[in-house]
Amino acid sequence: MTTQSDFEGALLDANKPVPAGLSDGSGRPAGRRYWVYRNNVAVSLGDALGTGFPAISKLVGPQNFKNLAAIFLRQHPPKSPLMMHYGAEFPAFLEGFEPLKHLGYLGDVARIELAMRQSYHAADATAADPTQLQRLGEAELMTCRMTLAPAVHILRSAWPAASIWAFNMVPGSPKPQAKPEDTLITRPEFDPMPHVLPHGAADFLIALAKGATFEDALKVAQSNAADFDLGATLNLALGHGAISDILS
Amino acid sequence: MLDVRFSDVRLPSGPGVGYKPQHFNDILKNAFPVQWLEIHAENYMGDGGRPLAQLRHLSERFAISVHGVGLSIGGEGRLDPEHLARLKHLVGWLNPASFSEHLAWSTHDSHFYNDLLPLPYTDATLTRVADHIDAVQDAIGRRMLLENPSSYLAFEESTWSETDFLHELTRRTGCGLLLDVNNVFVSAINLGYSPQGYIDDYPLDMVGEIHLGGHDEDTDDHGAPLLIDSHGCEIVDPVWALLDYTLEKSGPKPLLVEWDTDVPDWQTLAAECTRAQAALAKVPA
Structure with a gap:
């Protein structure tokens, strides 16, 4: 039996093996077919962050932003199905991220973007x-x-x-x-x-x-x-x- | 006296489109041939602002289908009561022509993955999903439609075919079905069965809406085709052919064109809808 705990275990962690009990429909292991879900999750959450924090993306550069988002979404997957609220922890995450310590203002710029999104839906x-x-x-x-x-x-x-x-x-x-x-x-x-x-x-x-x-x-x-x-x-x-x- | 909780509008058996805010002006100017609109429920669960203002405006002119993407009906845990309450509120004030959700899960242990994750088709899943559908239909006070997923893999423990599983869910809960023919095509190619055979086995009389969309092509570890439901490009000819095959058996149905990533201009979407309309025109009412 493949429980949802088994299935989610490797969703955010590419180093974990594909869960057991999954096949290609003709008895062979699912292998990279499982990666489709992993990729969908990472891309959709990364895109949501990119949409929500365009100024941060500009400030650090789009490729750096992608790498940051990949780390953030693994530490902070959404807690709600309302993606309009996703990323509330992002400002604090930016402030605590050692390689970005020299850009001390990032957290507060992210707070402005988050507040503007909240304002949009208020x-x-x-x-x-x-x-x-x-x-x-x-x-x-x-x-x-x-x-x-x-x-x-x-x-x-x-x-x-x-x-x-x-x-x-x-x-x-x-x-x-x-x-x-x-x-x-x-x-x-x-x-x-x-x-x-x-x-x-x-x-x-x-x-x-x-x-x-x-x-x-x-x-x-x-x-x-x-x-x-x-x-x-x-x-x-x-x-x-x-x-x-x-x-x- | 009329029950004000229920819309007396039904989705027309014509083309509809997944609504994107960038098309608001185009739609109000000339929506032809689009007859109805579908929205993702979760995008309209804010407290106000432009999204709700646009939706109120559109709902005066078009039948609206509310399509949930975050309820996690297949989840092992109980349905999120707060989310159910938000859904009840949205369906309550908007009074849409239809509400639909997915045979999938997306939330586990309070983590929401923003993707439609797959389910094993077992007796235990059946009981759980049926209970969740009952809870949704109780909350919103109306029948819902359940959509078949795109599958990239199979669960070894499954004991039901997807079509039997869906049929049994309709029997137990009274829900209707949303048939996504692109998902049928994607799953059939990925798991090695006949898409037409799937349609032959599918309870078409329970269908309240049909989805059409584009997919991407990839391969698995063995070089076998692996199609990915992306909603990011035009609908391919074999999916249009599968639609024809389906409509011939089912008769006319509301047809929705879904295009969610790399969203094109309105003309491109309208052209897909014109093709959907032509498919309907071939079918005797």
């Missing part, structure tokens, strides 16, 4: 009307709370991760400057876009996402960034549909 939301804020009195403004749209992601990096992503993916993007960057991913309609956040804006938006009042979020941002620009932050967030509700 629930739809109607953007809050920006004029709603203008209609609030000062007291109301300070006590209001804001809900971020489900497609919004905020990522913090010690590297210029968003600029590196853009430099590789958006023609004409400027060369990245060596500085830390916070990234806001928005999806005004269907296409996620990363934006570099001004100082303190990530603190402000993360606080709002956790349920803080406008005033408390503002305090957090100002204590972390003396040059926090509230107007620019609100324009960016409201202008790209990052805020779905203003609750006063």
